[in-house]
Amino acid sequence: MKRLFLHPAAVLLAALLAWQIVALVKTTPLFPGPLDVAGALWDDGPRLIREIGHTLRRAVAGFALAALTMIPLGLAMGRIRALGFVGEPLVAMLATLPPPATVPVVMLFAGTGDLAKILVIAYAAAIPLVINAAEAARNLHPMLGLVGRSLGLTRLETLRLIALPSALPMLAVAARMAASAALLVSITSEMLLSTNGIGNYLQREQENFRLDAGLAGIVLISVVGLILNRLIAASERRWLGWHYQSRTAETQA
Amino acid sequence: MTALLEAGGLAKVFPGRPDPVEILRDISFAVAPEEFVSIVGPSGCGKTTLLMCLAGLLPPSSGWVRFRGQPVTDPPRGVSVVFQDYSRSLLPWKSARENVTLGMRRLGLGRAAARDRAEALLAEVGLAGFEGHFPWQLSGGMQQRVAIARALAAESALLLLDEPLAAVDAQTRADLQDLLRGLARKFRQACLLVTHDVDEAVYMADRVLVLSRRPTRILREVPLALGAERDQIDTRERPDYLAARHEILTLIRAARPEGAGA
Amino acid sequence: MTALLRPVLALGLLAALWQAVVWAAVVPERYFPPIATVVQAGMSMIARGQMQQALFDTGSRAILGAIAVNLIGIGLGLAATGAPSLRRILDTVAAILQPVPPAAVVPMAVFALGLGWKLYAFVVVLVTIWPPYLATVSALAATNPVLLSVGRMAGFGPVAMLWHIRLPAAMPEILAGVRYATTIALIAVIVSEMITGRDGIGFLLFQKAFAIRIPEVFALMFAVGLLGSAMGLAVSAVYRGFAGWHLAQRGRAA
Numbered sequence: 001m002k003r004l005f006l007h008p009a010a011v012l013l014a015a016l017l018a019w020q021i022v023a024l025v026k027t028t029p030l031f032p033g034p035l036d037v038a039g040a041l042w043d044d045g046p047r048l049i050r051e052i053g054h055t056l057r058r059a060v061a062g063f064a065l066a067a068l069t070m071i072p073l074g075l076a077m078g079r080i081r082a083l084g085f086v087g088e089p090l091v092a093m094l095a096t097l098p099p100p101a102t103v104p105v106v107m108l109f110a111g112t113g114d115l116a117k118i119l120v121i122a123y124a125a126a127i128p129l130v131i132n133a134a135e136a137a138r139n140l141h142p143m144l145g146l147v148g149r150s151l152g153l154t155r156l157e158t159l160r161l162i163a164l165p166s167a168l169p170m171l172a173v174a175a176r177m178a179a180s181a182a183l184l185v186s187i188t189s190e191m192l193l194s195t196n197g198i199g200n201y202l203q204r205e206q207e208n209f210r211l212d213a214g215l216a217g218i219v220l221i222s223v224v225g226l227i228l229n230r231l232i233a234a235s236e237r238r239w240l241g242w243h244y245q246s247r248t249a250e251t252q253a
Numbered sequence: 254m255t256a257l258l259e260a261g262g263l264a265k266v267f268p269g270r271p272d273p274v275e276i277l278r279d280i281s282f283a284v285a286p287e288e289f290v291s292i293v294g295p296s297g298c299g300k301t302t303l304l305m306c307l308a309g310l311l312p313p314s315s316g317w318v319r320f321r322g323q324p325v326t327d328p329p330r331g332v333s334v335v336f337q338d339y340s341r342s343l344l345p346w347k348s349a350r351e352n353v354t355l356g357m358r359r360l361g362l363g364r365a366a367a368r369d370r371a372e373a374l375l376a377e378v379g380l381a382g383f384e385g386h387f388p389w390q391l392s393g394g395m396q397q398r399v400a401i402a403r404a405l406a407a408e409s410a411l412l413l414l415d416e417p418l419a420a421v422d423a424q425t426r427a428d429l430q431d432l433l434r435g436l437a438r439k440f441r442q443a444c445l446l447v448t449h450d451v452d453e454a455v456y457m458a459d460r461v462l463v464l465s466r467r468p469t470r471i472l473r474e475v476p477l478a479l480g481a482e483r484d485q486i487d488t489r490e491r492p493d494y495l496a497a498r499h500e501i502l503t504l505i506r507a508a509r510p511e512g513a514g515a
Numbered sequence: 516m517t518a519l520l521r522p523v524l525a526l527g528l529l530a531a532l533w534q535a536v537v538w539a540a541v542v543p544e545r546y547f548p549p550i551a552t553v554v555q556a557g558m559s560m561i562a563r564g565q566m567q568q569a570l571f572d573t574g575s576r577a578i579l580g581a582i583a584v585n586l587i588g589i590g591l592g593l594a595a596t597g598a599p600s601l602r603r604i605l606d607t608v609a610a611i612l613q614p615v616p617p618a619a620v621v622p623m624a625v626f627a628l629g630l631g632w633k634l635y636a637f638v639v640v641l642v643t644i645w646p647p648y649l650a651t652v653s654a655l656a657a658t659n660p661v662l663l664s665v666g667r668m669a670g671f672g673p674v675a676m677l678w679h680i681r682l683p684a685a686m687p688e689i690l691a692g693v694r695y696a697t698t699i700a701l702i703a704v705i706v707s708e709m710i711t712g713r714d715g716i717g718f719l720l721f722q723k724a725f726a727i728r729i730p731e732v733f734a735l736m737f738a739v740g741l742l743g744s745a746m747g748l749a750v751s752a753v754y755r756g757f758a759g760w761h762l763a764q765r766g767r768a769a
């Protein structure tokens with residue numbers, strides 16, 4: 001009985017119910033209840049889907065741009081001494097600059113279109129990727145490098161066949177951080193540089209006092225974020241299962 | 254002579270994924286005060302599990318454990334453990350001295366007294382000058398000695414040792430064997446030593462318990478009378494040492510899956 | 516020595532790169548001013564008191580917010596560790612709220628809470644509390660079982676076990692969560708300032724950008740970087756205090 005009562009779903013349901021009751025008592029569009037939000041979700045459904053499509057498209061583009069440039073750069077910084085020596089403090093310095101602070105400057109150079117937003121997203125995703133790639137490559141087990149040399153691999157082959165796979169678990173962690181940063185910054189950039197996308201939708205509807213629609217947008221973002229997290233976790237299990245299995249084996253030994 | 258530690262009908266079944274896994278089946282034995290008992294058995298047969306049950310860290314599925322006549326449910330005062338995974342059993346955020354002091358918490362000593370005793374014990378295990386080092390600054394053998402010093406610090410009547418010397422080189426190992434025996438005698442402690450090394454089991458003990466493969470029972474108790482003083486060269490050449498070693502090795506070989514007739 | 520040398524080197528390198536771009540004149544100077552111009556712009560903003568005011572507004576919001584949110588997050592993590600039903604509820608809430616960017620709630624929060632400190636408190640708490648909470652819960656649940664056995668052999672009860680074993684062992688992971696939360700607290704404050712457009716560095720950045728006062732934009736970005744580094748250094752100091760052993764251990768292992 002107590003179990004059922006404290007189940008998260010039950011608590012959530014109770015919270016929604018309480019919210020609905022307060023909303024019914026207040027009877028003003030400025031305090032929408034869950035039913036109003038559901039109604040807005042239904043009414044604006046097609047538009048919401050279109051807007052989140054823009055958001056996701058740019059998030060993916062920014063993430064891809066960052067991954068394709070920053071993972072190789074980070075690995076190289078971790079393997080090549082001189083590059084790491086100058087590169088790492090430079091990256092550490094850039095990392096203290098929050099992504100939204102770059103928006104005004106990017107706007108001056110690239111306007112308010114797709115390119116500007118993708119650049120800011122890429123910058124946000126780049127930081128965890130490059131830092132973790134360098135760290136992973138630097139902490140590569142020395143034996144692995146020796147194995148590469150004993151097999152007569154070239155530097156590039158060692159990077160591709162040994163450094164990259166053994167850095168994968170750490171890169172996966174970085175990719176997870178970069179992906180959520182990409183989504184967050186994608187929405188934020190739309191609120192700051194408005195043209196389209198879910199962030200722009202949120203901004204407009206809330207400024208027009210359509211709070212039910214604003215909440216509907218937030219619900220949609222939350223759902224998309226949850227799905228994204230699940231997808232990443234599932235692909236990690238699929239591709240990196242060996243890593244987690246060997247880790248649990250280690251803790252059990 | 255009354256027993257210090259007694260186990261009767263001890264069994265342990267883990268709730269495994271497809272089926273439950275029966276590890277221990279009907280283990281009964283006793284350890285007298287100041288007695289040194291070795292336990293040998295194939296790896297994975299449940300030696301660590303048995304020791305955890307004896308220490309009150311793991312509830313047995315059935316059977317009982319008594320220490321000084323009292324039933325064991327929680328870790329009792331007067332029992333110390335040296336864990337198999339010694340490098341993980343030391344607190345990495347505490348120095349060697351503080352790790353040893355942790356073993357004395359139940360004695361209720363003052364700060365200064367505890368500190369002095371910890372340093373004396375570390376000196377006893379040959380770690381004078383390393384009191385302020387952190388575990389990860391010490392070699393494997395040194396970490397093991399810190400773990401032993403911590404177990405000794407509790408002034409326990411019974412020491413449970415889980416393969417304490419498995420990971421050290423041969424020379425250090427011989428030194429630590431003599432050290433352990435010497436300290437146990439000095440502090441008048443009973444010891445239960447788990448090992449998979451038959452030579453070590455015989456060299457150290459007054460009695461050896463030989464375990465079967467899973468589900469694990471006691472195959473045989475081998476009493477020894479090698480005398481109080483042991484010597485790494487002379488003891489190992491004694492006819493009764495060699496006979497006991499022969500008996501145990503034969504027993505273990507017969508219990509191997511290929512040779513198992515039963 | 517090298518600890519000091521490397522940031523200086525990085526700064527020098529950054530300045531050299533910057534100046535090289537300026538001299539190569541790939542970008543019009545109007546859009547990419549020389550360092551001297553940026554410094555001048557920064558100095559004049561300081562002379563007018565504009566820079567200090569903005570730094571103070573943004574800094575106080577972000578720093579106070581980060582401190583409060585980390586303490587609350589760790590506290591919730593401790594409470595949830597003691598009460599599994601609370602943990603299930605908080606985990607659900609965390610999963611729902613974590614994907615929501617701070618910016619998304621700002622317009623509505625302005626409407627409900629005005630433009631004062633309550634707005635920033637709300638936004639920072641909503642988005643920043645989860646990293647320290649999740650780190651605390653997961654780290655406390657993952658104590659190495661051998662250490663727990665050691666604690667039981669030493670006669671520790673639940674409270675002593677938490678204090679002497681589980682919490683110290685969890686510190687590195689908890690402080691990683693704290694570090695992350697501290698960076699997002701600053702981000703949340705700046706974004707909120709950009710959207711509300713009243714004061715703080717976020718507001719000033721956009722104001723100067725729309726006025727095309729590019730040297731001042733760059734000077735402000737540099738100031739934000741300094742604020743971010745200062746907050747990062749503070750977290751590092753806390754880390755050394757509570758989990759210095761972990762750094763030293765890793766340094767040896769690597």
Ligand SMILES: Nc1ncnc2c1ncn2[C@@H]1O[C@H](COP(=O)(O)OP(=O)(O)O)[C@@H](O)[C@H]1O
Pocket residue numbers: 267268269274276294295296297298299300301302303
């Ligand atoms: N908590 C547990 N749950 C399930 N199986 C376990 C658990 N602990 C140990 N085992 C299993 O019990 C067996 C005996 O383990 P252990 O006592 O460590 O053996 P030994 O110390 O003799 O090598 C092993 O096969 C191990 O996988």
Ligand SMILES: [Mg+2]
Pocket residue numbers: 300301302337415416
């Ligand atoms: Mg074992």
